[in-house]
Amino acid sequence: MTSKAAELLEVLWGRASTAPVSASQLRVLFILEHNEGINLRTLADALGSTPPSTSRLCDRLQAVGFMERRASVTSRRELRLYLSRRGRAYLADLRARREGAVLSVLEQMPAAQRSALQQGLEAFCAAAAAQIHGDGEPAARTA
Known part of the structure; x- marks a missing residue:
């Protein structure tokens, strides 16, 4: 069921095109959004890639x-990476389009099922965030 849901989301979100960026570039934008001013090596590590590929x-x-790339205030040899104003606007627009696609599906669901889904997704997001950010183990499973 999980893979089917993921595939359906991909189809829905595919309608909300990510052009002009690839999936890898989109990951970079998301990382920069949450880690303003990181350096290239840290970004490469986050991507599981090499610095030349990341560059x-x-x-x-x-x-x-x-x-944008900017010189570090502590070392002129090091560059820091930042999401530009245009990059932020792009992510906001992409999220709005994706949210619209999901909302159109949710509107077709009965209210009780929407509520149950919301609770499940909130728990999923909390567990995923904990795992991604290293805040500890994901929340305990409930039967």
């Missing part, structure tokens, strides 16, 4: 105006 991803994002 090429950043080159493309900088070319479309979605991110």
